[in-house]
Amino acid sequence: MPDTQKQIVTVGVTGASGAILAQKTLALLEEDARVARVHLVVTEAGQRLFTEELGITSGDLKQLPSRILGHPVGKLEVLPNKDVGASIASGSCAVDSMVVIPCSMGTLGAIANGISDDLVARAADVMLKEGRKLVLCVRDTPFNRVHLENMLRAQQAGAVIMPAVPAFYHQAKTIDDLVTQYVCRVLAQIGLPQEKMYRWTGHSASKEAKA
Numbered sequence: 001m002p003d004t005q006k007q008i009v010t011v012g013v014t015g016a017s018g019a020i021l022a023q024k025t026l027a028l029l030e031e032d033a034r035v036a037r038v039h040l041v042v043t044e045a046g047q048r049l050f051t052e053e054l055g056i057t058s059g060d061l062k063q064l065p066s067r068i069l070g071h072p073v074g075k076l077e078v079l080p081n082k083d084v085g086a087s088i089a090s091g092s093c094a095v096d097s098m099v100v101i102p103c104s105m106g107t108l109g110a111i112a113n114g115i116s117d118d119l120v121a122r123a124a125d126v127m128l129k130e131g132r133k134l135v136l137c138v139r140d141t142p143f144n145r146v147h148l149e150n151m152l153r154a155q156q157a158g159a160v161i162m163p164a165v166p167a168f169y170h171q172a173k174t175i176d177d178l179v180t181q182y183v184c185r186v187l188a189q190i191g192l193p194q195e196k197m198y199r200w201t202g203h204s205a206s207k208e209a210k211a
């Protein structure tokens, strides 16, 4: 595939539980031949969640993508969240789609209300104003009224609200099975359907295995 036809994706990671979802997303994007480049932006709380949940310590920011994936990376470029003047803060930057995974209620609130005071929120704001795909993988439970209203506002402004809720119809055996299926559904939303995604055919996976 020529580079001009490949996707450029921004991944925002915030301080909601589910750092493993961000890790899987980055791994699948890194190995996807249809993707040219991935801009990664992590909030301060997102960085903390990488440490709390995956033991990935903060250090030299440039090395963060390789620390997350556990090997050298080719397509992932990390941008400082405080740099609201980075390339992706402008609609003139050729980004095709953005995923915020996981998306905290704080960042959801910022995006839903146009408060672009960090790069994750500004880059998301740009996706909405340019009519490009923005997927918000919101995570909290239970939701309060403010969360629900913010989800509605963001959805009405053009975002896809994709709560980090696993499916169970594919007979998952491991946490990785649950995470992979969810992330594959997220990537399908940005036009990158994955071969490993289980597709419901009207028959359960267990019945298919026995047949």
Ligand SMILES: Cc1cc2nc3c(=O)[nH]c(=O)nc-3n(C[C@H](O)[C@H](O)[C@H](O)COP(=O)(O)O)c2cc1C
Residues within 6 Å of the ligand: 013, 014, 015, 016, 017, 043, 044, 045, 046, 048, 049, 052, 103, 104, 105, 106, 107, 108, 139, 140, 141
């Ligand atoms: C271990 C841990 C888990 C958290 N989980 C969530 C969560 O699932 N959802 C959420 O909205 N906030 C969660 N928070 C709180 C957010 O990190 C906090 O509101 C933060 O200010 C969000 O900032 P950000 O949107 O800039 O990342 C969690 C915090 C910690 C330390």
